[in-house]
Amino acid sequence: MLQIIFSHLDYHLYAFQFESRHFEAPDPESEAEDATKIRLCDLALSPGSQLTDVYDFGDNWEHNIAVEAVLPMPSENGTDWSPRLLDGERAAPPEDARGPLGFVDVMEALKNRGHPQHEEIRNWVGSRYDPDKFDMWAVMRERWLSPGCGVMMECCDETQ
Numbered sequence: 001m002l003q004i005i006f007s008h009l010d011y012h013l014y015a016f017q018f019e020s021r022h023f024e025a026p027d028p029e030s031e032a033e034d035a036t037k038i039r040l041c042d043l044a045l046s047p048g049s050q051l052t053d054v055y056d057f058g059d060n061w062e063h064n065i066a067v068e069a070v071l072p073m074p075s076e077n078g079t080d081w082s083p084r085l086l087d088g089e090r091a092a093p094p095e096d097a098r099g100p101l102g103f104v105d106v107m108e109a110l111k112n113r114g115h116p117q118h119e120e121i122r123n124w125v126g127s128r129y130d131p132d133k134f135d136m137w138a139v140m141r142e143r144w145l146s147p148g149c150g151v152m153m154e155c156c157d158e159t160q
Contacts, residue, residue, distance in 0.1 A: 011095075012056035018043050046070055059099035088134040094125045107131055 015024040015032060021043075023035035043049075049067040054060065072079040097103040109115040110122060110131065 012058070014053070014055040015057075016051055016053040018045075018049070018051050056096075056099075059097070059102070061093070061099065085136070088136060090134055091129065091131050093131075094129065 013025050013027065014035070015022065016035060017023070022032040023038055024030040024032040026034050026036055043051075045051075045067045047067055047069055051065040051067075053063040053065060055063075074080070093103040094106070097106050105117075106121055106125070109117045109120075110125070110129075112118060
């Protein structure tokens with residue numbers, strides 16, 4: 001789910017940490033737990049919980065995630081505890097933006113039509129990409145279309 005929320009295409013290695021547990025993308029050389037085998041509800045998250053997500057070890061995108069609330073969602077079948085994204089801020093950086101410093105360069109080129117790389121970068125990110133706009137619909141669409149979503153999003157009942 002974290003990969004989808006950040007619009008990562010999942011072709012780079014990634015890891016996340018919760019408390020003393022470390023999870024990584026499946027890799028024979030990894031000593032961490034397999035991130036594809038864990039559900040968010042298995043982590044017993046509560047308000048104030050902190051997770052750290054690192055994507056693309058070369059670019060080193062590090063996201064610090066704070067759990068603000070854990071709320072049941074009503075559904076036709078009773079209480080639904082599956083994860084939900086309720087809001088967001090700004091667009092995720094495009095894949096392969098060369099990390100946080102590279103993304104600053106991307107944003108500068110997009111804002112300045114006279115920048116020598118403006119046209120090249122605009123073509124690369126697409127005409128609809130707006131770094132200041134969070135597109136909830138697009139994120140949720142990717143979540144539901146993701147082949148791994150059924151495993152990652154399997155609901156936990158409230159007793160777990």
